[in-house]
Amino acid sequence: DTAKDVTTERISRNDSANWLSYGKDYKEQRYSELDQINVGNVAKLGLAWAFDTDFNRGLEATPIVVDGVIYVTGNWSVVYALDARDGRLLWKYDPKVPKEWAKMACCDVVNRGVAVYEGKIIFGTLDARLIALDAASGDVLWETATADLKAYPYTITGAPRVAKGKVFIGNGGAEYGVRGYVSAFDVNTGKELWRFYTVPANPADGFENEAMARAAKTWTGKWWEYGGGGTVWDSIVYDDELDQLYIGVGNGSPWNAKIRSPEGGDNLYLSSIVALNPDSGEYIWHYQETPAESWDYTATQHIMLADMAIAGEQRKVIWHAPKNGFFFVIDRQSGKLLSAEPYADVNWASHYDLETGRPVEADNARYRDAPELIRPSSMGAHNWQAMAYSPQTGLVYIPAISSLFEYNSVEEYLHQWGQWNLGIYLQQPAVADPILSQLLTSKITQGSLLAWDPVKQEAAWQVSHKLTWNGGILATGGGLVFQGSADGEVLAFRADNGEKLWSFPAKTGVMAPPVTYTVDGEQYVTILAGWGGAFGLIAGLEREVTPPPSRVLTFKLGGNGVLPENPLKQLHEPPPRLSTDEVVLEKGRNLYYAYCNACHGTEAISNGAIPDLRHLPAAFHNSFNAIVLDGIMSKAGMVGFGEVLSEDDAYAIHAFILERANVDKELRAQSDWWKGLKTWFFSLLANFIAWLM
Numbered sequence: 001d002t003a004k005d006v007t008t009e010r011i012s013r014n015d016s017a018n019w020l021s022y023g024k025d026y027k028e029q030r031y032s033e034l035d036q037i038n039v040g041n042v043a044k045l046g047l048a049w050a051f052d053t054d055f056n057r058g059l060e061a062t063p064i065v066v067d068g069v070i071y072v073t074g075n076w077s078v079v080y081a082l083d084a085r086d087g088r089l090l091w092k093y094d095p096k097v098p099k100e101w102a103k104m105a106c107c108d109v110v111n112r113g114v115a116v117y118e119g120k121i122i123f124g125t126l127d128a129r130l131i132a133l134d135a136a137s138g139d140v141l142w143e144t145a146t147a148d149l150k151a152y153p154y155t156i157t158g159a160p161r162v163a164k165g166k167v168f169i170g171n172g173g174a175e176y177g178v179r180g181y182v183s184a185f186d187v188n189t190g191k192e193l194w195r196f197y198t199v200p201a202n203p204a205d206g207f208e209n210e211a212m213a214r215a216a217k218t219w220t221g222k223w224w225e226y227g228g229g230g231t232v233w234d235s236i237v238y239d240d241e242l243d244q245l246y247i248g249v250g251n252g253s254p255w256n257a258k259i260r261s262p263e264g265g266d267n268l269y270l271s272s273i274v275a276l277n278p279d280s281g282e283y284i285w286h287y288q289e290t291p292a293e294s295w296d297y298t299a300t301q302h303i304m305l306a307d308m309a310i311a312g313e314q315r316k317v318i319w320h321a322p323k324n325g326f327f328f329v330i331d332r333q334s335g336k337l338l339s340a341e342p343y344a345d346v347n348w349a350s351h352y353d354l355e356t357g358r359p360v361e362a363d364n365a366r367y368r369d370a371p372e373l374i375r376p377s378s379m380g381a382h383n384w385q386a387m388a389y390s391p392q393t394g395l396v397y398i399p400a401i402s403s404l405f406e407y408n409s410v411e412e413y414l415h416q417w418g419q420w421n422l423g424i425y426l427q428q429p430a431v432a433d434p435i436l437s438q439l440l441t442s443k444i445t446q447g448s449l450l451a452w453d454p455v456k457q458e459a460a461w462q463v464s465h466k467l468t469w470n471g472g473i474l475a476t477g478g479g480l481v482f483q484g485s486a487d488g489e490v491l492a493f494r495a496d497n498g499e500k501l502w503s504f505p506a507k508t509g510v511m512a513p514p515v516t517y518t519v520d521g522e523q524y525v526t527i528l529a530g531w532g533g534a535f536g537l538i539a540g541l542e543r544e545v546t547p548p549p550s551r552v553l554t555f556k557l558g559g560n561g562v563l564p565e566n567p568l569k570q571l572h573e574p575p576p577r578l579s580t581d582e583v584v585l586e587k588g589r590n591l592y593y594a595y596c597n598a599c600h601g602t603e604a605i606s607n608g609a610i611p612d613l614r615h616l617p618a619a620f621h622n623s624f625n626a627i628v629l630d631g632i633m634s635k636a637g638m639v640g641f642g643e644v645l646s647e648d649d650a651y652a653i654h655a656f657i658l659e660r661a662n663v664d665k666e667l668r669a670q671s672d673w674w675k676g677l678k679t680w681f682f683s684l685l686a687n688f689i690a691w692l693m
């Protein structure tokens with residue numbers, strides 16, 4: 001068991017045989033020098049083995065690989081240790097996350113992975129605990145609560161990072177209303193060493209530090225009643241050259257800045273990168289990418305460290321492609337903005353002023369007077385899916401998204417603890433026909449693999465994917481770039497020109513980033529396949545099959561494994577419509593979007609892992625209020641909403657669901673040639689609408 005030897009020094013060393021920390025090394029460039037698998041032979045790559053996890057929801061973890069052992073997290077923060085040669089389960093640890101807490105996770109019961117340090121496997125749980133296991137046995141060494149769940153509904157989905165005997169972890173929850181922070185714990189005992197809040201609390205209670213006092217000057221109103229936001233839910237990076245810790249800070253709670261801070265203000269440190277002293281948690285510098293963030297434009301995305309020549313001078317920089325659509329080059333020493341250029345379709349700002357470091361916003365960006373179509377959407381031009389950098393090509397590979405969203409301010413804000421509290425409507429314009437609705441979703445939002453030149457600040461090449469929400473990236477010394485796709489493939493491309501060289505049918509959407517390593521001198525590629533996450537749940541993409549168990553897939557040259565076909569989804573005949581009253585249906589639709597949509601999907605089309613409400617067995621309809629209001633299924637993750645919904649509300653939601661169910665049933669009864677004709681026509685229409693937008 002050599003996980004014992006994983007230390008700051010070993011992670012700092014470039015160890016190609018292993019994948020020792022989240023982004024491979026402290027720079028988090030996700031580049032492996034391994035070249036046994038290369039452009040010349042990748043066509044012979046095949047499945048060596050597959051391991052079925054216990055659930056079928058979104059997988060997002062980066063596998064950590066130490067001397068032939070893979071440590072991964074699956075759904076519900078369960079940890080698996082596998083033999084890298086054959087996928088044999090060595091041990092498994094289930095932290096028994098209360099299923100009810102799933103409701104407090106905006107974006108699925110996901111986890112992005114473990115950290116390994118001196119023989120310990122350390123990970124966060126959905127209910128915000130931090131746990132250390134013995135790497136050899138999987139036994140618990142210590143466990144600590146990182147948050148007070150009574151104060152705010154916190155969650156952890158991100159992977160901890162470890163350096164200098166300290167574990168760093170943040171949390172999520174800014175869609176509900178929380179106060180964000182990052183903390184450090186002793187790797188041996190789990191004792192909290194320091195905490196850095198990203199937004200100030202009520203000034204009347206005093207400030208924790210000077211950074212909070214300064215931040216409070218940029219807030220107005222009573223933001224603390226809503227938490228303020230600023231969650232550090234993903235990127236936390238230790239810089240072993242400058243001995244600094246960088247955190248990516250998230251969006252405001254609520255999203256709508258005019259509710260959070262009615263008299264204006266930049267709202268520090270929302271949507272910023274903040275540099276901290278890793279030993280004390282003290283503030284060093286910050287750069288705010290989106291002042292007065294109002295669109296869920298988090299700066300939590302992958303912070304990549306690099307060195308680059310600027311005007312003939314070698315600089316230590318951060319490369320960052322956050323949700324807001326600009327690619328940032330930031331000086332690591334000073335926090336100064338060096339350049340920012342759009343890497344995706346952007347209409348909220350025209351450019352950045354390099355003197356002030358501030359964006360020049362479009363007039364309508366803040367949807368003050370009317371709903372506005374804004375690019376990128378809250379999904380971001382890039383989300384948590386990791387980027388990679390290849391020193392062979394000098395390119396940064398971004399799982400990019402082109403998207404837009406109608407931001408529409410609520411007339412009156414009602415804050416409800418533990419519910420989504422955005423201050424805008426999530427609901428998008430209704431498209432009654434399901435075929436047209438699906439086509440619009442897939443045409444208006446578009447995912448791609450974008451190869452970005454960080455020196456020229458322009459695209460070198462770009463490959464479009466069929467769907468929006470694709471996987472994180474790995475670059476290798478074999479001249480390859482690996483990525484999974486939303487439509488269920490694991491792909492390899494030439495790193496220099498994007499030519500597709502290889503693909504494998506994963507039988508489910510793939511979001512997680514691949515890793516590579518060697519065991520006994522043989523190179524493997526491992527990736528997790530399991531569809532879900534924010535877009536996976538919410539998108540409302542119709543799938544005709546049941547999702548397979550979410551899996552760990554491992555490839556090697558000459559591998560010849562195949563995965564079984566997925567069984568067809570079981571479609572239960574819906575009861576007849578409950579109501580055809582437009583007022584009732586409209587009310588049901590509004591309530592559905594406020595309380596149900598984030599998990600059960602747009603227009604009640606779920607991705608399949610979460611029950612598709614249009615195809616429920618009759619028993620569920622008969623017990624609708626007991627489930628939806630009283631929460632009799634809360635142990636299965638479906639909590640009751642009796643505190644915020646009345647019986648009339650539940651009736652309206654039920655009527656809306658049965659409307660959608662019967663529309664689906666009628667569609668299925670139509671003849672194939674008629675559906676084909678409609679699809680052809682609607683696809684022209686959807687292309688035209690996408691072009692107009």
Ligand SMILES: O=C(O)c1cc(C(=O)O)c2c(n1)C(=O)C(=O)c1cc(C(=O)O)[nH]c1-2
Pocket residue numbers: 060106107108110155156157158171172173174175231233250251296298378379383384532533534535
């Ligand atoms: O503001 C937050 O606290 C927060 C947390 C998380 C999360 O923890 O997963 C996501 C987001 N925001 C978010 O905005 C987002 O787009 C997102 C996508 C995902 C995912 O796992 O697919 N998580 C999150």
Ligand SMILES: [Ca+2]
Pocket residue numbers: 174175250251296298
């Ligand atoms: Ca968010």
